[in-house]
Amino acid sequence: MNWDVLVIGGGGAGLAAAASAAESGASALLLESERELGGSTQLSAGMFTAAGTSVQAALGIDDSPERFFQHYMDLNQWMLKPGLVKAFCEQAGPTLEWLLGLGVEIPAAVSHNAHMPGLCRAGVEDVWRGHVPKDQGLGLVQVLTRACRAGGVEIVLGTRVERLLHEDGRVVGAVADGVEVRAGAVVVASGGFARDPELLDRYYPSAGRAGDALFVVAAPGSRGDHLRFAEQIGAAVTGREWGLMLPTAYFQRLHHWQSGFPPPSRVYVNGHGRRFMDEDASYAVSGGIIDAQDGPVWAIFDERARRGLPPGYAHWTPEHVLAEAEAERTARAATLPELAEMIGVPADALVATVERWNAQLPQGRDDDFLRHRTLAAKGADGPLDPIAEPPFYAVRTLPAELVCTHAGLEINASAQVLDLRGDIVPGLYAAGEAGAGVLGPRYVGGGNAVANALTMGRIAGRGAARTSGTA
Secondary structure: OOOEEEEEEOOHHHHHHHHHHOOOOOEEEOOOOOOEEHHHHOOOOOOOOOOOOOOHHOOOOOOOHHHHHHHHHHHHHOHHHHHHHHHHHHHHHHHHHHHHHHHHOOOOOOOOOOOOOEOOOOEEOOOEEEEEEEOOOHHHHHHOOOOOOOOOOOOOOOEEEEEEEEOEEEEEEEEEEEEEEEEEEEEEEEOOOOHHHHHHHHOOHHHHHHHHHHHOOOOOOOOHHHHHHHHHHHEEEEEOOOOEEEEEOOOOOOOHHHOOOOOOOOOOOOOOOOEOOOOOOOOHHHHOOOOOOOOOEEEEEEEHHOOOOOOOOOOHHHHHHHHHHHHHOOEEEOOHHHOOOOOOHOHHHHHHHHHHHHHHHHHHHOOOHHHHHHHOOOOOOOOOOOOOOOOEEEEEEEEEEEEOOOEEEOOOOOOOEEEOOOOEEEEEEEEEHHHOOOOOOOEEEEOHHHHHHHHHHHHHHHHHHHHHHOO
């Protein structure tokens, strides 16, 4: 059987593409390599960053796609193609409204984190754009799956595509499990490549700076099939050395919501023993700030902070931190000068840094790095405790949690894949991590990847339906 649209990948981007193609009147087949749908979207909080939405309007927030575009490009130092990013910023809001119409629930309420439904601060934007749905990323996947089934999309699980069919300069289908599947247009939405060490070395080698501390939280299917497709058909690849690495403690091996969070009363210092950032800065910028420092970065806190860590997590608990200190992997000392010697930073600088931190944060202000504003956005109650009760601890902190990769098939504003000359590859679209150019050197904030996947997936699905002659 010939299909109007073939979608490769059943994560958020693939589901959005298939649902949109079916909505446009196309017959659609979705092939997913894993045994369940959802990919990395299902593992996420489901936050979706968008501007000019009904949720924002209900909260009295004046925003627009143009403001979103300006912020997005400025944060990425204009290293992305403006036309593509403009299309994404303009369509992210309508895509969110489409999701709401399908049954996704996002209350018009203030949210203080990625697991509280409502509107929250996604990154370092001037207005809040992080839309957090009820039921998280799993809820998005469930709603999109229902939309696919209602539209007659045929979904086949456990089927990995080996190669694309490329005839007379046009993509006309794919080969999966040795069987040819022909289609009027193909959408590649197979995810990233975080689970393939060889492709990481080739396209995102800086992730290797984390060394033994590196761990991956992307979906198991993130094996880089899109990059292999590019080699097969001569498609262009862009986004090398771009991706999202979250700052973590050296002893973490799970996502923060499982590993736990460092104590609020902590100060980050660099190799000079100096504080250099807001410790709660968005991961849109925090990884880059840490990477820019001289020497290792250390989280400094005291005994009261250790004892106050909440139970129920895998790593950031009083017991685990104590065990790391007893094993001499976490530095611990009776005084700050002794701690400084252990971690190799100037003692006078570390003492002065902690004294200055104690003079500000426990008083509810941070003249140097404005952390009090970040804490307020997160709904923190009251000022922080001083760092004053010995013993003192130092935990090495670095970007080591690999969330997503940004290198993929180069696409235009219509999600069409481009060849090495910059021309369109007829019949081929890409979205999500597989379609590169929206996710750039700077991750704009929580919800950037989900918004990219679903927005560009929707654009790709509708475009593929038109290409096949059904829309």
